[in-house]
Amino acid sequence: MRLLPDPVKPSDAIVTDVSEARVARLWSNVSERLNAPRRWPYWLAAGAAAGAAVLVLVLVRPSSPVESAGPVVGAHQTVAAEQQQRRVVLSDGSALELEPRTQVFVAKHEPAALELDLKNGAVTCEVAHVAGREFVVRAGAVKVIAVGTRFSVSSHGGPVAVAVQQGVVEVHSGGRSERLAAGQHWISREPAAVASSAPAVSPPAPAAAPALPNGSSTPAESPEVADARKLFETANHARRSGDMRGAAAAYETLLRRFPSDGRATLAAFELGRLRMDHLGDTAGAISALNRAASAGGGSVREDAMARLVRAYAATGARDRCLRARERYERSYPEGHHGAEVRAACGPH
Amino acid sequence: MSPSASKLTALPAALSSASPAEDAPEPPSSRVPTDAALVQAALNGESWAQAALFQRHVRAVIGLAHRLMPHAVEVDDLVQDTFVYALQRLDSLKNPQAFASWIYSIVVRTAAKRLRRQRLLVRLGLRTMTPVDLDQVLSKQASPEVASELRLVYGLLESLPAEQRIALVLRRVEELELSEIAERMGLSVTTVKRRLAAAETSLARARGPA
Numbered sequence: 001m002r003l004l005p006d007p008v009k010p011s012d013a014i015v016t017d018v019s020e021a022r023v024a025r026l027w028s029n030v031s032e033r034l035n036a037p038r039r040w041p042y043w044l045a046a047g048a049a050a051g052a053a054v055l056v057l058v059l060v061r062p063s064s065p066v067e068s069a070g071p072v073v074g075a076h077q078t079v080a081a082e083q084q085q086r087r088v089v090l091s092d093g094s095a096l097e098l099e100p101r102t103q104v105f106v107a108k109h110e111p112a113a114l115e116l117d118l119k120n121g122a123v124t125c126e127v128a129h130v131a132g133r134e135f136v137v138r139a140g141a142v143k144v145i146a147v148g149t150r151f152s153v154s155s156h157g158g159p160v161a162v163a164v165q166q167g168v169v170e171v172h173s174g175g176r177s178e179r180l181a182a183g184q185h186w187i188s189r190e191p192a193a194v195a196s197s198a199p200a201v202s203p204p205a206p207a208a209a210p211a212l213p214n215g216s217s218t219p220a221e222s223p224e225v226a227d228a229r230k231l232f233e234t235a236n237h238a239r240r241s242g243d244m245r246g247a248a249a250a251y252e253t254l255l256r257r258f259p260s261d262g263r264a265t266l267a268a269f270e271l272g273r274l275r276m277d278h279l280g281d282t283a284g285a286i287s288a289l290n291r292a293a294s295a296g297g298g299s300v301r302e303d304a305m306a307r308l309v310r311a312y313a314a315t316g317a318r319d320r321c322l323r324a325r326e327r328y329e330r331s332y333p334e335g336h337h338g339a340e341v342r343a344a345c346g347p348h
Numbered sequence: 349m350s351p352s353a354s355k356l357t358a359l360p361a362a363l364s365s366a367s368p369a370e371d372a373p374e375p376p377s378s379r380v381p382t383d384a385a386l387v388q389a390a391l392n393g394e395s396w397a398q399a400a401l402f403q404r405h406v407r408a409v410i411g412l413a414h415r416l417m418p419h420a421v422e423v424d425d426l427v428q429d430t431f432v433y434a435l436q437r438l439d440s441l442k443n444p445q446a447f448a449s450w451i452y453s454i455v456v457r458t459a460a461k462r463l464r465r466q467r468l469l470v471r472l473g474l475r476t477m478t479p480v481d482l483d484q485v486l487s488k489q490a491s492p493e494v495a496s497e498l499r500l501v502y503g504l505l506e507s508l509p510a511e512q513r514i515a516l517v518l519r520r521v522e523e524l525e526l527s528e529i530a531e532r533m534g535l536s537v538t539t540v541k542r543r544l545a546a547a548e549t550s551l552a553r554a555r556g557p558a
Contacts, residue, residue: 010498010521013490014482016414018407026410026424027402030431034398082469240425 021303024266029240032233078105081121085242090114093128094135099154100242107138122154122243127167142188143172151180154238154246160188161234161246187231187253228258232267239270244278255291268292269304276311286311302328306337313344321345387444390435398435405448406431409455415521416459416514418480418502426462430455449531456514456532463510480505504554508547515540516547 079088081098089095092114096104102121108114112132116123118139127135127146137144139155142162149167153160162171164180171178171186180186235250251271255264272288275281289311292304305328312321321344328341381389381400389397406427413426434451441450482502486495501520505513511533518529526544530537 008487008489008491008494010494010523011411011415013487013494013498014411014415014418014521015485015487016411018410022410022424023403023406026406026427026431027399029424029428030402030435031395031399033428033432034435 019303021269021300024300025270028232028266029236032236076106076109078103078119080104090128092130092133095126097124097126099123099246108136118153118155120155121241122152122161122238122246124150124152124245126150141173145170145172152243152245154243161238161249162186163245163249187234187250228254228261228263231258232263235267235270239274244274248274248279255288265292265295265300268295269300272304272307272311276307276314282311282314286315302332302337305331306341309341309344318345382445383447384444387438387441387447391438401435401447402431405451408448409451412452412455412522413459414485416456416517417462418482418485419478422462426455426459429458433458453532453534456518457534460510460514460533463513467510500551500554504547504550508550511535512543512547512550515543516551519544 079086079096079098080103081100084100086098086102087095088098090106091109094114096116098104099122102123103119104121104123105117105119106115107117111130113134113136115136115138116125118137123137125135125137125146127149135146137146137153139153139160142153142155142160144151144153144162146167146169149164149169151162151164151167151169153162155161160173162169162180167181169180171180173188178186231250231254235247235254238244238250239247248271251267251274254261254267255271258264268288269292272285272292275288276285286308289304289308293301293308305324309321309324309328312318312324325341325345328337332338381397383401383404386397386401386404390401409430410423410427413423413430417423417426430451434447434454438444441447443450480502482499486498490498498521501516505516508516514533515529518524518532519526524532526537526540529544530540533540535543
């Protein structure tokens, strides 16, 4: 008599990704939060959130949440995004794209100066050119000045990140200034409240161990390790908040400044994933994934190699796709991504 | 620096491969530490024990979280919130060996909170909900009957209040008994029956005339 196989239970019929890479990423975030200083009491945070929600309702009553131009906003108003990205237009025609969980206060809106105060989160500004007018975004002690450009500023309680997409901006911090052109970015070494000048492109050698956020370091940590850890935390925080560009910028900086840090491989993998899934930069993803695949071990390496196959397939580089597929199958004959990899690049 | 003060930013390699089945009882003679032993070690400040508890239960927690809130980004947030809450409040766990059922209760109650908040945001126009594309996550091994039932249940979920939704998933997908659902949700059996009855009425309506 032939026995029927056990029927699949409903709970087993829903396939869940429990890859080692996902587990490692989750643990990284959990341990980071366990080690972080306690946040506000829940009721206080809830009160603040409720207050923010009321402000949102009163000041920028939304029509639809994503990619919609909200009402025109003037001076002394707060605009906020809760769970979804929001786009609002200032009365001079400049547009702000607020990432989820972002609050921006329009501190000044005058013919000679428009000044925004980024309280928390990440904002991308499309600045309308107005002759003789200064457009400023402040994030704690960091001041970003732009004229006719598109740039992003993020501040999630940790270091401030600035990325320029078009035009030029000036970043002022700790009595020094840095000029950034399109494609360049900058990350402060310190949290927004005490940020000092430390350009990501060429960081000065620290004369002494930098001041660290309260309770966020251990006595045995060297300044380099602390900086790498802070960058990694900033990147993870930005990613969780939906600020993919800010996250990518922080991962890139970590890889450039601390290539041999223990977090570098996971940072390379995350950077590849962000570029591939969110930023539309497949070529950039290949570079990062190659790094993760060559430096990493275990499941991160396997996931990176599988993604490389998909990335090459997406760019139409069939020969490279086939070689990457062969490498994956040779390294992981029983791998988690076997079916997906076999289906990529076309027939064997 | 004492071990208890050390920080874990990566899982210890020795723990990565040791992941016994989540619900399997651990024999006393086993060399694998029991949940109770790990909880006690974590309470004593051993951060490796936190990592071991995470590694042991995370897959089951991800699975349950995914079935309760099938949108991928929310699952990661829910899993993280669950473990952070649990590992910070281990001292409130009365029976350390019951860590598994305790953390599943936390997943369920945290999911209920998030779902209530989501519904509020949707009502205020601050958020839109996209229906779950079940075919993206449905196993090819699922029988047509199971697949059809799951499509029906998940097609309905976004329209249900949080508690009805949770109760329906625990009943129809997790196949838990009423008393287990009540325990996980922190409600009385009578309340669970009422929530389920309302959800089942909606389900019958969605199914259409027999």
